[in-house]
Structure formats: structure tokens, C-alpha cells
Amino acid sequence: MKFYSLFLFIPLTITLTNCNLQKKSNYKYSQKESISFLDEIVKNAKLSIGDFTKIEKQPTDKLYLYTRYPISKTSLEEFNKNNGTIVNKDDDIWDFATYIFKKYELINEKDEKVYYHSDSINLRTIHLQEYSLWDYNNVLCQNLGIKIKLNKKYEKLKGYVVIEFKMPDKVNKEVKFPVNITIYDEEAE
Template sequence: MKAYNLCLFIIISFLLISCNGQQYSNYKYSKKETEQFLDDIVKNAKISIGDITEIKKEQTDELYLFTRYPISETEIEEFDKNNGTITNKDDDISDFTTYSFKDYELITENNEKLQFVDNGRAVYLQEYAIWEYNNVLYRNLGFEIKLNKKYEKLKGHITIEFEMPRNVKREIKIAVNTTIYDKLPE
């Protein structure tokens, strides 16, 4: 029985090690491209209300991180060739980004401290529309943050760490000063 358990342990260990090496086998981006991407998303990261809150102007328990990065020359060519569309692929650089919250403090207009609610959210960035800023095409990215209570005004900060394959990371502390009467960031 001990020999069986030992063989089983060796096989499982080998499979786990093998799979771990292939985790980023289709990651085609250089370290320089990875670092530039992270620099761009950190530089452009903002915390804001969502579009429904902007329209309804009602208290909400949602908050969003929005960011962006310039699309590649290849994607610009595809965008121009296909009348403003780009095929979404599973190997875009943003598909390899994960994030984690390092710390946060969010205080409402009533001086209540709010907490994040784990609603089963994924820890990757969602891809949103392509948009032009200052004559440059950008891919918009973001994710929703669910809170434990509704607010009208919210102040504080959120510290987030973004991570890419090969252990390339960037951390940012984003100031939060938002109300349900704000406009979405451009």
C-alpha cells in the first residue's frame, strides 16, 4: 500500500509541475511589452461609479475600476480594415492580467466604513470598448467592486496589485472621491 501511495504521489507531483510550466505557454509578449502594458494600465487607472448609477443617480453599492492601454499597430490595421472592429482573441495581453487588493479604506457621506463583498468576481480585467483619446485608439478595461452598503458619496483609497506572467507586477494606490452625481471618466 505504501508503494502505491508513493507512486501516486510521484505521478501527481509530476503532473502538477508539468502543468505549471505550461500555464503561460501561449504568452507571446516580451518583458518590455509586459512592463509597458502594466505602466499604461496603472497610469490610466481610475475608480468611478458605473453607467447605471450615472443615469439613475440613486445610491449604489457598486464601484468600478476603469483603465486603458493603447492598442497595437496590428490591431489598428485590423480596426481600420474592418470598419472599426477587432476580433477578440483569448491571447490579448490584457487576458493574462490578474489583480489583487492590497488594502483599502472607503468612507461614506455618513462616516461609515464600507467593506468589499466577495461576490464570486473573477480576478482578471474585463475588456470593454475601444475608444479614441487624444487621437490614439485605446482598449478600455475594468472590473466591478461590490460593497456591503449603499453610498451617495465615497472617499478613501484602494491599493491594487496587477500581475502578469513571469512575476511582473505593478502596485497602485488609487484615491477614491466619488459621488453618484459624477460623470464616467473619459
């Protein structure tokens, strides 16, 4: 009976190990590329109100982190060949980026502390959202972001948010973003 259990245990262990290796093998980027990616998205990241809030100028309970990353040469060729379209294959470097909120302090115009909404997905590790493609200084970039839902609406918001971005192979980058925004900001993203 022990031999039979061992006989089942070994193939099961090999199968599970291979499945885990196959999952890791989907990540085709080097550690250097991961570090460069995180450096680039952090360099371009900022917290802001959303576009609808900019237009409507009404108090909001949303806060967004926006950033961007240049698309690959292969994707750019596809974009140019297909009249401005790219098929999303879910294997771009940003598809592997996750983040976690480490800490934050947000104060509204009434000097009240503002918190993440209790049913918000912000306190779990999740992936960056893909937004539209956009040309920045003649470089086509993928816009990426994080939508943060708060427990109170605000007109002005001050404080900070600390986010840790994570890539496979334990490449992480923790960043503290200052927050000093108002719904009356005219600045374009």
C-alpha cells in the same frame, strides 16, 4: 515492481512539466512589455461610479476601476479592414493581467465604513474585464476595468483602495488609488 513505478513516474513527470511549459509559452510578451503595460494601465486608471449611476443619480453599491490600453498595430489594421470589428483571440497582453486587492478603507457620506460585499469576487485574483474600444486622442484603446460590489449603498465615498496588478514572470505593480467620489459627479470617463 520498483522499476515499473519508476518507469511510470518519469513519463508522467515529463508530461506534466511539458504541459506547464506550454501554458507559459502562450505568453508571448517580454518582461519589458509587461512592465510597460502595467505602467500604462496604472497611469490611466481611476475609480469612478458607473454610467447608469451617472445618469440616474441614485445611491449605488458599485464602484468601478476604469483604465485603457492602446491596441496593437495588428489589431488596429484588423479594425480598419473589418469596418470596426476585431476578433477576440484571448492572447492580448491584458488577457494575462490579474489583480488582487491588498487593502482598502472606504467611508460613505454617513461616516460609515463600507466593505466589499461578502459574495463579491474582489478578494480573489482575477482578470481585468474588457469593455468597449474607444478613441483617446486619435489612439484606439481597449477599455479595461474592475467592478467592485460594496456592502452598502452610497452617495459619497472617500478613502483609498490598494491593488496589486500581476503579470506572468513575476512582473507586479502595487498602486494606492485615492477615492473621493460622489454620484453627482458630472465628469465623463
